[in-house]
Amino acid sequence: MGLLSILRKLKSAPDQEVRILLLGLDNAGKTTLLKQLASEDISHITPTQGFNIKSVQSQGFKLNVWDIGGQRKIRPYWRNYFENTDVLIYVIDSADRKRFEETGQELAELLDEEKLSGVPVLIFANKQDLLTAAPASEIAEGLNLHTIRDRVWQIQSCSALTGEGVQDGMNWVCKNVNAKKK
Amino acid sequence: MLLYIWQYLYSNYFRFWLKWFLRQIDGKCELQRICDGSKDGARRTHKIEYSLEHSKSKVLRCAVDIDEKEVDLYVANIVQEKKINVEKDKRFQINLRICLLQISGYKKLFLEVESVRKQPYDSDNPQHEQQLLELWDLLMPHEKLKSRITKQWGDIGFQGDDPKTDFRGMGFLGLANLLYFSRNYTEESRLLLSHSNHPKLGYSYAIVGINLTEMAYSLLKSGALKSHFYNMVPGFPEIKCFHQFFCYLLYEFDKFWLKEEPESIMHFNQYREKFHDQIKHLLSDPDVILTL
Numbered sequence: 177m178g179l180l181s182i183l184r185k186l187k188s189a190p191d192q193e194v195r196i197l198l199l200g201l202d203n204a205g206k207t208t209l210l211k212q213l214a215s216e217d218i219s220h221i222t223p224t225q226g227f228n229i230k231s232v233q234s235q236g237f238k239l240n241v242w243d244i245g246g247q248r249k250i251r252p253y254w255r256n257y258f259e260n261t262d263v264l265i266y267v268i269d270s271a272d273r274k275r276f277e278e279t280g281q282e283l284a285e286l287l288d289e290e291k292l293s294g295v296p297v298l299i300f301a302n303k304q305d306l307l308t309a310a311p312a313s314e315i316a317e318g319l320n321l322h323t324i325r326d327r328v329w330q331i332q333s334c335s336a337l338t339g340e341g342v343q344d345g346m347n348w349v350c351k352n353v354n355a356k357k358k
Numbered sequence: 359m360l361l362y363i364w365q366y367l368y369s370n371y372f373r374f375w376l377k378w379f380l381r382q383i384d385g386k387c388e389l390q391r392i393c394d395g396s397k398d399g400a401r402r403t404h405k406i407e408y409s410l411e412h413s414k415s416k417v418l419r420c421a422v423d424i425d426e427k428e429v430d431l432y433v434a435n436i437v438q439e440k441k442i443n444v445e446k447d448k449r450f451q452i453n454l455r456i457c458l459l460q461i462s463g464y465k466k467l468f469l470e471v472e473s474v475r476k477q478p479y480d481s482d483n484p485q486h487e488q489q490l491l492e493l494w495d496l497l498m499p500h501e502k503l504k505s506r507i508t509k510q511w512g513d514i515g516f517q518g519d520d521p522k523t524d525f526r527g528m529g530f531l532g533l534a535n536l537l538y539f540s541r542n543y544t545e546e547s548r549l550l551l552s553h554s555n556h557p558k559l560g561y562s563y564a565i566v567g568i569n570l571t572e573m574a575y576s577l578l579k580s581g582a583l584k585s586h587f588y589n590m591v592p593g594f595p596e597i598k599c600f601h602q603f604f605c606y607l608l609y610e611f612d613k614f615w616l617k618e619e620p621e622s623i624m625h626f627n628q629y630r631e632k633f634h635d636q637i638k639h640l641l642s643d644p645d646v647i648l649t650l
Contacts, residue, residue, distance in 0.1 A: 203523040220527040220576070222569045223517055225562060226626035247517040249562065253624050 191238040194353050195260050199286065200267035201279050202246040205302040208336040209267060210243040213346065218337065223247070227257070235350045241265075251282070258291035262356065263298065263349050270301045270309040270333070280319045287324065294357035296328045298345055305335040328355045369412065386447070387440040393453040398592070400585035400644045406457040415439055424462045426594050429455060456592050463594035464587055468578055470597050474534055475575060479525040486530065489537055490521060496540035497551050497563075515554055515563030524565060531575065532568040538601035539567070539608060543650065550612045559616055561623055567608055573634060574604045582641050589647045606648050607637070 198206045207228060211218045214230045224245035232239045242257055244250075264286065268279050283299075286292060299321070301312040312333040316322070321331060330348050334341030377388050386394070388409050396402040410418045417439045421432045433455050437444055444451055480486050487506075494503055497514050504510060507520050516524050525532040540547040554563040577583050578600065586603065587595050614633050620626075640646055 202517040218527075220572055222526055222528055222532075222572045223524050223562075223565045225565055225569060225630075226624040226628075228627060247562065247565070249512070249517075250623060253622065256624070 191233065191236055192353070193238045193240060194262045194349075196239055196241045196263045196265060196349065197257055197261045198241055198243040198265050198267065199254060199282075200246050201269070201272075201275060201282065202248070203272070204246055204267040204269045204279070205300075205336045206243045206246060206267050209265075209300065209302070209334075209342065210241055212336050212339055212342055213239075213241060226250070234346060237350055237353060239346075239349075254286075255289070255291070258289060261292060261295050262353055263296050264292060265298045265300060265345075265349070267300045267302050267336075268315060269303050270312075270315060271303045271306040273308075273310060276310075276315070276318055283319060287327075294327050296349075296352040296355050297324075297330075298349055299329070299331040300336075300341075300345055301331060301333040302336055304333045304341065305338050327357055328352050373412070374414075385443075387442060389436070389440065389454060390442060390447055390450055393450055393457075398453065398456065400588035400646070402453070403457045403460045403588040404584070404644065406454070407461045410461070421458055422461050423465055424458070426459065426463070426466075429458050429462070432458060459593045460588050460591070460595075463591070464581075464584055467587070467595045467597065467600060471531065471575065471578060471600050474597070475527075475529045475531040477530040479522050479530055479533060481520075481522045486533070489533060493533065493537050493540055496537075496544055497547060511564075513555075514551060515561070515565055515567070517562070517565060521564065524568060526568070528568050528571045528575065532571045535571045535574070535601055535604040535608075536564060536567045538598070539605045543605055543609075546609060546650075550608065553612055553616060556616075559619060561615065561626065566611070566626075569630070570607045570611055571604060573630075573637075574600065574607055577637070577641070582638060585644050585646050586641060586648055589645065590649070602650070603648065606650050609650055610637075 198210060200206050202223065207221050207224050208218050210228055210230055211221065213232050224243065224247075226245060228243040230241050230243075232241060244254055244257055266283055266286070269275070287297070299315075299319075301310070301315050303309050310318075312331045316331045321329060330345075330352075332341055332345035332348065334345055336342060380391065381387060384391075389406060392402060392405045392409060396405060407422060410422050413419050417432075417435050421436060424432055433451055436442075436454065437451065442450060479490075491503070494511075494514065501510070501513075509519050511519060511521050518524075551563050553559070554561050554566070583603065587599060591599055611633055614636075615629060618629055618632075620629050637648075640648060
Protein backbone atom coordinates (compact mmCIF):
# COMPACT_ATOMS: atom_id res chain seq x y z
CA MET A 177 0.00 0.00 0.00
CA GLY A 178 1.46 3.34 -1.03
CA LEU A 179 1.60 6.35 1.22
CA LEU A 180 -1.07 8.06 -0.82
CA SER A 181 -3.57 5.26 -0.40
CA ILE A 182 -2.90 5.15 3.35
CA LEU A 183 -3.58 8.87 3.55
CA ARG A 184 -6.70 8.45 1.48
CA LYS A 185 -7.91 5.67 3.74
CA LEU A 186 -7.26 7.73 6.86
CA LYS A 187 -9.18 10.60 5.40
CA SER A 188 -12.12 8.55 4.24
CA ALA A 189 -12.57 6.58 7.47
CA PRO A 190 -15.18 8.65 9.25
CA ASP A 191 -15.60 8.43 13.00
CA GLN A 192 -18.13 5.85 14.02
CA GLU A 193 -21.17 7.63 15.42
CA VAL A 194 -22.27 6.42 18.81
CA ARG A 195 -25.55 7.23 20.49
CA ILE A 196 -25.21 7.52 24.24
CA LEU A 197 -28.14 8.02 26.57
CA LEU A 198 -27.47 9.78 29.87
CA LEU A 199 -30.16 9.04 32.46
CA GLY A 200 -30.64 9.23 36.22
CA LEU A 201 -32.73 10.99 38.86
CA ASP A 202 -32.89 14.79 39.05
CA ASN A 203 -29.82 16.31 40.73
CA ALA A 204 -27.70 13.22 39.94
CA GLY A 205 -25.26 15.35 37.94
CA LYS A 206 -26.04 14.39 34.33
CA THR A 207 -25.69 17.86 32.85
CA THR A 208 -22.51 18.55 34.80
CA LEU A 209 -21.11 15.29 33.43
CA LEU A 210 -22.15 16.23 29.88
CA LYS A 211 -20.50 19.64 30.18
CA GLN A 212 -17.40 18.08 31.72
CA LEU A 213 -17.17 15.73 28.72
CA ALA A 214 -17.45 18.68 26.35
CA SER A 215 -14.91 20.70 28.42
CA GLU A 216 -17.46 23.44 29.07
CA ASP A 217 -17.99 25.70 32.07
CA ILE A 218 -19.91 23.87 34.80
CA SER A 219 -20.56 26.72 37.22
CA HIS A 220 -23.92 28.01 35.89
CA ILE A 221 -25.91 24.82 35.51
CA THR A 222 -29.66 24.85 36.14
CA PRO A 223 -32.13 21.92 36.25
CA THR A 224 -32.74 20.45 32.81
CA GLN A 225 -36.14 21.01 31.29
CA GLY A 226 -36.34 18.60 28.38
CA PHE A 227 -32.91 17.50 27.22
CA ASN A 228 -29.45 18.63 26.16
CA ILE A 229 -27.37 17.04 23.42
CA LYS A 230 -23.67 17.37 22.70
CA SER A 231 -21.24 15.64 20.37
CA VAL A 232 -17.80 14.76 21.64
CA GLN A 233 -14.90 13.22 19.69
CA SER A 234 -13.12 10.45 21.54
CA GLN A 235 -10.81 7.64 20.44
CA GLY A 236 -12.06 7.58 16.85
CA PHE A 237 -15.71 7.81 17.88
CA LYS A 238 -18.17 10.61 17.55
CA LEU A 239 -20.13 10.34 20.76
CA ASN A 240 -23.59 11.89 20.54
CA VAL A 241 -24.57 12.22 24.16
CA TRP A 242 -28.24 12.78 25.05
CA ASP A 243 -28.76 14.19 28.53
CA ILE A 244 -32.42 13.87 29.48
CA GLY A 245 -33.93 15.68 32.46
CA GLY A 246 -34.43 13.47 35.51
CA GLN A 247 -37.44 15.14 37.12
CA ARG A 248 -40.16 12.62 37.95
CA LYS A 249 -42.65 14.54 35.85
CA ILE A 250 -40.64 14.03 32.67
CA ARG A 251 -39.37 10.50 33.24
CA PRO A 252 -42.28 9.12 31.15
CA TYR A 253 -40.63 10.83 28.17
CA TRP A 254 -37.37 8.89 28.62
CA ARG A 255 -38.69 6.07 26.43
CA ASN A 256 -38.91 8.44 23.44
CA TYR A 257 -35.12 8.43 23.36
CA PHE A 258 -34.40 4.68 23.73
CA GLU A 259 -34.29 3.78 20.03
CA ASN A 260 -30.85 2.97 18.56
CA THR A 261 -29.01 3.57 21.83
CA ASP A 262 -25.48 2.11 21.77
CA VAL A 263 -24.56 2.70 25.41
CA LEU A 264 -26.60 3.69 28.44
CA ILE A 265 -24.92 5.79 31.11
CA TYR A 266 -26.81 5.87 34.38
CA VAL A 267 -25.78 8.54 36.88
CA ILE A 268 -26.29 8.22 40.63
CA ASP A 269 -25.82 10.85 43.34
CA SER A 270 -23.72 8.72 45.71
CA ALA A 271 -24.37 11.10 48.60
CA ASP A 272 -28.17 11.03 48.36
CA ARG A 273 -28.73 7.81 50.32
CA LYS A 274 -32.40 8.61 50.86
CA ARG A 275 -33.03 8.11 47.18
CA PHE A 276 -30.98 4.95 46.57
CA GLU A 277 -34.17 2.92 46.50
CA GLU A 278 -35.84 5.24 44.00
CA THR A 279 -32.79 5.32 41.73
CA GLY A 280 -32.44 1.52 41.92
CA GLN A 281 -36.04 1.13 40.89
CA GLU A 282 -35.67 3.46 37.91
CA LEU A 283 -32.54 1.60 36.80
CA ALA A 284 -34.25 -1.78 37.12
CA GLU A 285 -37.12 -0.52 34.97
CA LEU A 286 -34.70 0.73 32.33
CA LEU A 287 -32.92 -2.61 32.20
CA ASP A 288 -36.27 -4.29 31.60
CA GLU A 289 -37.05 -2.09 28.61
CA GLU A 290 -37.18 -4.04 25.39
CA LYS A 291 -35.67 -1.23 23.33
CA LEU A 292 -32.66 -1.16 25.65
CA SER A 293 -32.16 -4.91 25.83
CA GLY A 294 -28.52 -5.96 25.58
CA VAL A 295 -27.32 -2.34 25.60
CA PRO A 296 -24.07 -1.96 27.61
CA VAL A 297 -24.63 0.08 30.77
CA LEU A 298 -22.14 2.22 32.65
CA ILE A 299 -23.16 3.35 36.10
CA PHE A 300 -21.44 6.47 37.36
CA ALA A 301 -21.32 6.62 41.16
CA ASN A 302 -21.10 10.40 41.03
CA LYS A 303 -20.30 13.09 43.63
CA GLN A 304 -17.38 11.19 45.17
CA ASP A 305 -15.94 14.60 46.05
CA LEU A 306 -18.53 14.80 48.86
CA LEU A 307 -17.49 13.34 52.22
CA THR A 308 -20.86 11.65 52.64
CA ALA A 309 -20.67 9.80 49.31
CA ALA A 310 -21.18 6.04 49.42
CA PRO A 311 -18.39 4.07 47.73
CA ALA A 312 -19.13 2.44 44.37
CA SER A 313 -18.88 -1.05 45.88
CA GLU A 314 -21.65 -0.27 48.36
CA ILE A 315 -23.89 1.08 45.62
CA ALA A 316 -23.20 -1.92 43.39
CA GLU A 317 -24.25 -4.20 46.21
CA GLY A 318 -27.32 -2.16 47.10
CA LEU A 319 -28.52 -2.20 43.50
CA ASN A 320 -27.72 -5.91 43.04
CA LEU A 321 -25.70 -5.12 39.97
CA HIS A 322 -24.06 -8.58 40.06
CA THR A 323 -27.39 -10.06 38.99
CA ILE A 324 -27.19 -8.33 35.60
CA ARG A 325 -26.46 -11.11 33.10
CA ASP A 326 -28.03 -9.95 29.84
CA ARG A 327 -25.45 -7.25 29.01
CA VAL A 328 -22.00 -5.95 29.84
CA TRP A 329 -22.00 -3.45 32.67
CA GLN A 330 -19.58 -1.45 34.77
CA ILE A 331 -19.76 0.79 37.80
CA GLN A 332 -17.31 3.67 37.98
CA SER A 333 -16.89 6.09 40.85
CA CYS A 334 -16.45 9.65 39.69
CA SER A 335 -16.87 13.33 40.43
CA ALA A 336 -18.36 15.23 37.53
CA LEU A 337 -17.39 18.38 39.42
CA THR A 338 -13.64 17.69 39.54
CA GLY A 339 -13.58 15.38 36.52
CA GLU A 340 -12.05 12.54 38.49
CA GLY A 341 -13.00 9.10 37.16
CA VAL A 342 -14.95 10.51 34.22
CA GLN A 343 -12.31 9.63 31.63
CA ASP A 344 -11.95 6.09 33.02
CA GLY A 345 -15.67 5.62 32.54
CA MET A 346 -15.57 6.96 29.01
CA ASN A 347 -12.68 4.63 28.15
CA TRP A 348 -14.90 1.75 29.18
CA VAL A 349 -17.70 3.17 27.01
CA CYS A 350 -15.45 3.35 23.95
CA LYS A 351 -14.23 -0.21 24.49
CA ASN A 352 -17.74 -1.56 24.80
CA VAL A 353 -19.54 0.46 22.15
CA ASN A 354 -19.88 -2.59 19.95
CA ALA A 355 -20.63 -5.04 22.75
CA LYS A 356 -24.40 -4.83 22.38
CA LYS A 357 -25.84 -8.31 22.83
CA LYS A 358 -28.36 -9.11 20.13
CA MET B 359 -8.12 42.36 6.18
CA LEU B 360 -8.29 45.91 4.83
CA LEU B 361 -10.95 46.70 7.37
CA TYR B 362 -8.70 45.35 10.09
CA ILE B 363 -5.77 47.53 9.00
CA TRP B 364 -8.08 50.54 8.81
CA GLN B 365 -9.40 49.88 12.31
CA TYR B 366 -5.86 49.54 13.62
CA LEU B 367 -4.68 52.75 11.97
CA TYR B 368 -7.83 54.59 12.99
CA SER B 369 -7.76 53.68 16.67
CA ASN B 370 -3.98 54.14 16.97
CA TYR B 371 -3.26 57.20 14.81
CA PHE B 372 -6.08 58.83 12.88
CA ARG B 373 -8.46 59.05 15.82
CA PHE B 374 -5.92 61.04 17.79
CA TRP B 375 -5.26 63.50 14.98
CA LEU B 376 -8.93 63.81 14.13
CA LYS B 377 -9.69 64.69 17.75
CA TRP B 378 -6.82 67.20 17.81
CA PHE B 379 -8.07 68.80 14.60
CA LEU B 380 -11.66 69.08 15.85
CA ARG B 381 -10.49 70.53 19.15
CA GLN B 382 -8.66 73.31 17.25
CA ILE B 383 -11.87 74.17 15.42
CA ASP B 384 -14.48 74.31 18.19
CA GLY B 385 -12.33 74.32 21.31
CA LYS B 386 -14.11 71.29 22.76
CA CYS B 387 -12.74 67.87 23.69
CA GLU B 388 -14.27 64.67 22.45
CA LEU B 389 -16.26 64.08 25.65
CA GLN B 390 -17.93 67.48 25.24
CA ARG B 391 -18.75 66.83 21.60
CA ILE B 392 -20.35 63.50 22.54
CA CYS B 393 -22.48 65.12 25.23
CA ASP B 394 -23.58 67.85 22.81
CA GLY B 395 -24.16 65.60 19.85
CA SER B 396 -26.09 62.68 21.30
CA LYS B 397 -29.21 62.39 23.38
CA ASP B 398 -28.89 61.09 26.93
CA GLY B 399 -29.15 57.38 27.61
CA ALA B 400 -27.41 54.48 25.92
CA ARG B 401 -26.47 56.39 22.76
CA ARG B 402 -24.46 58.93 24.74
CA THR B 403 -23.15 56.66 27.50
CA HIS B 404 -21.83 54.03 25.07
CA LYS B 405 -19.83 56.69 23.22
CA ILE B 406 -18.47 58.21 26.44
CA GLU B 407 -17.51 54.72 27.62
CA TYR B 408 -15.65 54.02 24.38
CA SER B 409 -13.92 57.36 24.48
CA LEU B 410 -12.79 56.92 28.09
CA GLU B 411 -11.60 53.34 27.58
CA HIS B 412 -9.50 54.35 24.58
CA SER B 413 -8.07 57.49 26.09
CA LYS B 414 -4.32 57.97 26.35
CA SER B 415 -4.84 59.52 29.80
CA LYS B 416 -4.84 57.23 32.81
CA VAL B 417 -7.33 59.40 34.71
CA LEU B 418 -9.88 58.90 31.93
CA ARG B 419 -9.23 55.20 31.50
CA CYS B 420 -9.68 54.61 35.25
CA ALA B 421 -12.96 56.54 35.33
CA VAL B 422 -14.94 53.59 33.93
CA ASP B 423 -14.65 51.45 37.06
CA ILE B 424 -15.03 53.52 40.23
CA ASP B 425 -17.14 53.63 43.38
CA GLU B 426 -20.28 55.73 43.52
CA LYS B 427 -18.74 58.17 46.01
CA GLU B 428 -15.67 58.73 43.84
CA VAL B 429 -17.69 59.99 40.89
CA ASP B 430 -17.57 63.72 41.73
CA LEU B 431 -13.82 63.52 42.24
CA TYR B 432 -13.36 61.85 38.85
CA VAL B 433 -15.59 64.41 37.11
CA ALA B 434 -13.40 67.17 38.55
CA ASN B 435 -10.21 65.34 37.55
CA ILE B 436 -11.42 64.85 33.98
CA VAL B 437 -12.40 68.52 33.70
CA GLN B 438 -8.92 69.45 34.85
CA GLU B 439 -7.11 66.87 32.71
CA LYS B 440 -8.96 67.89 29.53
CA LYS B 441 -8.76 71.62 30.41
CA ILE B 442 -12.48 72.01 29.94
CA ASN B 443 -13.98 75.44 30.44
CA VAL B 444 -17.03 74.58 32.57
CA GLU B 445 -18.27 78.16 32.53
CA LYS B 446 -18.81 77.90 28.80
CA ASP B 447 -20.34 74.41 28.96
CA LYS B 448 -22.39 74.20 32.15
CA ARG B 449 -24.29 71.02 31.25
CA PHE B 450 -21.11 69.07 30.69
CA GLN B 451 -20.35 68.15 34.31
CA ILE B 452 -23.91 67.03 34.98
CA ASN B 453 -24.00 64.90 31.85
CA LEU B 454 -20.58 63.38 32.41
CA ARG B 455 -21.51 62.59 35.98
CA ILE B 456 -24.55 60.57 34.88
CA CYS B 457 -22.48 58.70 32.30
CA LEU B 458 -19.81 57.81 34.86
CA LEU B 459 -22.44 56.61 37.31
CA GLN B 460 -24.00 54.42 34.64
CA ILE B 461 -20.75 52.96 33.33
CA SER B 462 -19.33 52.03 36.73
CA GLY B 463 -22.78 51.21 38.06
CA TYR B 464 -23.26 48.46 35.49
CA LYS B 465 -20.00 46.83 36.56
CA LYS B 466 -20.89 47.11 40.23
CA LEU B 467 -24.34 45.71 39.54
CA PHE B 468 -22.77 42.64 37.97
CA LEU B 469 -20.51 42.14 41.01
CA GLU B 470 -23.50 42.42 43.32
CA VAL B 471 -25.58 39.97 41.28
CA GLU B 472 -22.61 37.63 41.10
CA SER B 473 -22.18 37.64 44.87
CA VAL B 474 -25.84 36.69 45.38
CA ARG B 475 -25.49 33.94 42.77
CA LYS B 476 -22.38 32.56 44.43
CA GLN B 477 -24.24 32.21 47.69
CA PRO B 478 -25.64 28.67 47.59
CA TYR B 479 -29.16 28.08 48.83
CA ASP B 480 -28.62 26.95 52.41
CA SER B 481 -31.42 25.15 54.23
CA ASP B 482 -29.64 25.76 57.55
CA ASN B 483 -29.97 29.51 57.02
CA PRO B 484 -33.30 30.62 58.58
CA GLN B 485 -33.46 33.65 56.27
CA HIS B 486 -33.21 31.46 53.17
CA GLU B 487 -35.80 29.07 54.52
CA GLN B 488 -38.19 31.83 55.46
CA GLN B 489 -38.00 33.33 51.96
CA LEU B 490 -38.60 29.96 50.36
CA LEU B 491 -41.73 29.53 52.48
CA GLU B 492 -42.81 33.08 51.61
CA LEU B 493 -42.60 32.15 47.93
CA TRP B 494 -44.98 29.28 48.57
CA ASP B 495 -47.44 31.45 50.50
CA LEU B 496 -47.48 34.11 47.80
CA LEU B 497 -48.08 31.63 45.00
CA MET B 498 -50.43 29.30 46.87
CA PRO B 499 -52.46 31.52 49.24
CA HIS B 500 -55.19 28.92 49.75
CA GLU B 501 -53.01 25.92 50.45
CA LYS B 502 -50.67 25.36 53.36
CA LEU B 503 -47.50 23.31 53.11
CA LYS B 504 -47.96 20.06 55.00
CA SER B 505 -44.28 19.89 55.89
CA ARG B 506 -40.98 21.37 54.76
CA ILE B 507 -40.09 18.28 52.73
CA THR B 508 -43.12 17.44 50.65
CA LYS B 509 -44.21 16.55 47.15
CA GLN B 510 -46.33 19.74 47.20
CA TRP B 511 -43.30 21.71 46.00
CA GLY B 512 -43.96 20.13 42.64
CA ASP B 513 -47.18 22.19 42.45
CA ILE B 514 -45.16 25.38 42.00
CA GLY B 515 -42.72 23.72 39.65
CA PHE B 516 -39.83 22.43 41.69
CA GLN B 517 -38.52 19.02 40.72
CA GLY B 518 -38.70 16.94 43.84
CA ASP B 519 -39.80 17.15 47.46
CA ASP B 520 -37.06 19.59 48.53
CA PRO B 521 -36.41 22.68 46.40
CA LYS B 522 -32.93 23.22 47.83
CA THR B 523 -31.25 21.08 45.17
CA ASP B 524 -32.95 22.97 42.33
CA PHE B 525 -31.16 26.29 42.73
CA ARG B 526 -27.81 24.82 41.69
CA GLY B 527 -25.53 27.15 39.73
CA MET B 528 -27.82 30.15 40.27
CA GLY B 529 -27.63 29.85 44.06
CA PHE B 530 -29.73 32.25 46.09
CA LEU B 531 -30.20 34.49 43.04
CA GLY B 532 -32.75 32.01 41.67
CA LEU B 533 -34.94 32.35 44.74
CA ALA B 534 -34.41 36.12 45.03
CA ASN B 535 -35.72 36.59 41.48
CA LEU B 536 -38.75 34.34 41.89
CA LEU B 537 -39.61 35.98 45.19
CA TYR B 538 -39.25 39.51 43.80
CA PHE B 539 -41.69 38.64 41.02
CA SER B 540 -44.24 37.18 43.44
CA ARG B 541 -43.90 40.04 45.92
CA ASN B 542 -44.24 42.84 43.37
CA TYR B 543 -46.40 41.22 40.71
CA THR B 544 -48.43 38.82 42.83
CA GLU B 545 -51.39 38.53 40.48
CA GLU B 546 -49.17 38.07 37.44
CA SER B 547 -47.10 35.37 39.14
CA ARG B 548 -50.26 33.43 40.05
CA LEU B 549 -51.49 33.78 36.49
CA LEU B 550 -48.21 32.37 35.16
CA LEU B 551 -48.36 29.54 37.67
CA SER B 552 -51.84 28.65 36.42
CA HIS B 553 -50.54 28.68 32.82
CA SER B 554 -47.68 26.41 33.86
CA ASN B 555 -50.22 23.84 35.08
CA HIS B 556 -51.90 23.64 31.68
CA PRO B 557 -52.31 19.94 30.83
CA LYS B 558 -50.77 20.26 27.40
CA LEU B 559 -48.70 23.45 27.35
CA GLY B 560 -47.55 23.15 30.95
CA TYR B 561 -44.03 23.71 32.22
CA SER B 562 -42.34 23.67 35.62
CA TYR B 563 -42.82 27.21 36.89
CA ALA B 564 -39.98 27.41 39.44
CA ILE B 565 -37.48 25.49 37.31
CA VAL B 566 -38.17 27.65 34.29
CA GLY B 567 -37.78 30.70 36.54
CA ILE B 568 -34.35 29.47 37.65
CA ASN B 569 -33.44 28.76 34.06
CA LEU B 570 -34.43 32.30 33.04
CA THR B 571 -32.40 33.64 35.95
CA GLU B 572 -29.45 32.06 34.16
CA MET B 573 -30.48 33.84 30.96
CA ALA B 574 -30.74 37.23 32.71
CA TYR B 575 -27.44 36.62 34.49
CA SER B 576 -25.51 35.71 31.35
CA LEU B 577 -26.98 38.67 29.44
CA LEU B 578 -25.82 40.95 32.26
CA LYS B 579 -22.39 39.32 32.32
CA SER B 580 -21.86 39.64 28.57
CA GLY B 581 -22.72 43.35 28.64
CA ALA B 582 -25.85 42.82 26.54
CA LEU B 583 -27.99 44.65 29.12
CA LYS B 584 -25.95 47.86 29.00
CA SER B 585 -28.23 49.76 26.61
CA HIS B 586 -31.29 48.71 28.60
CA PHE B 587 -29.85 49.95 31.91
CA TYR B 588 -28.24 53.08 30.42
CA ASN B 589 -31.65 54.08 29.07
CA MET B 590 -33.58 53.16 32.17
CA VAL B 591 -31.50 54.32 35.15
CA PRO B 592 -29.77 57.73 35.09
CA GLY B 593 -27.38 56.68 37.85
CA PHE B 594 -26.11 53.66 39.77
CA PRO B 595 -28.51 50.77 39.08
CA GLU B 596 -29.65 48.82 42.14
CA ILE B 597 -30.07 45.06 42.25
CA LYS B 598 -33.84 45.51 42.04
CA CYS B 599 -33.31 46.71 38.45
CA PHE B 600 -31.92 43.27 37.70
CA HIS B 601 -34.88 41.59 39.40
CA GLN B 602 -37.15 43.82 37.32
CA PHE B 603 -35.51 42.62 34.14
CA PHE B 604 -35.99 39.03 35.29
CA CYS B 605 -39.72 39.73 35.80
CA TYR B 606 -39.90 40.98 32.23
CA LEU B 607 -38.15 37.84 30.94
CA LEU B 608 -40.36 35.43 32.85
CA TYR B 609 -43.57 37.21 31.88
CA GLU B 610 -42.59 37.43 28.23
CA PHE B 611 -41.37 33.83 28.12
CA ASP B 612 -44.74 32.61 29.34
CA LYS B 613 -46.47 34.56 26.58
CA PHE B 614 -44.00 33.26 24.02
CA TRP B 615 -44.38 29.65 25.15
CA LEU B 616 -48.17 29.74 24.98
CA LYS B 617 -48.08 31.36 21.55
CA GLU B 618 -45.61 28.84 20.13
CA GLU B 619 -47.60 25.86 21.42
CA PRO B 620 -44.66 23.43 21.73
CA GLU B 621 -45.36 19.73 21.41
CA SER B 622 -44.16 19.02 24.93
CA ILE B 623 -41.84 20.25 27.67
CA MET B 624 -39.13 18.07 26.10
CA HIS B 625 -38.66 20.78 23.46
CA PHE B 626 -37.93 23.41 26.08
CA ASN B 627 -34.33 24.15 25.13
CA GLN B 628 -35.14 24.63 21.46
CA TYR B 629 -37.79 27.26 22.31
CA ARG B 630 -35.58 28.79 24.96
CA GLU B 631 -32.93 29.43 22.31
CA LYS B 632 -35.48 31.01 19.99
CA PHE B 633 -36.70 33.26 22.81
CA HIS B 634 -33.10 34.09 23.76
CA ASP B 635 -32.39 35.19 20.17
CA GLN B 636 -35.46 37.43 20.17
CA ILE B 637 -34.39 39.08 23.43
CA LYS B 638 -30.83 39.60 22.17
CA HIS B 639 -32.25 41.19 19.05
CA LEU B 640 -34.37 43.60 21.11
CA LEU B 641 -31.40 44.45 23.30
CA SER B 642 -29.25 45.32 20.29
CA ASP B 643 -31.39 48.44 19.70
CA PRO B 644 -29.61 51.41 21.37
CA ASP B 645 -32.98 52.88 22.39
CA VAL B 646 -34.18 49.70 24.09
CA ILE B 647 -35.99 49.62 27.43
CA LEU B 648 -37.54 46.29 28.41
CA THR B 649 -40.04 46.53 31.25
CA LEU B 650 -43.20 44.82 32.36
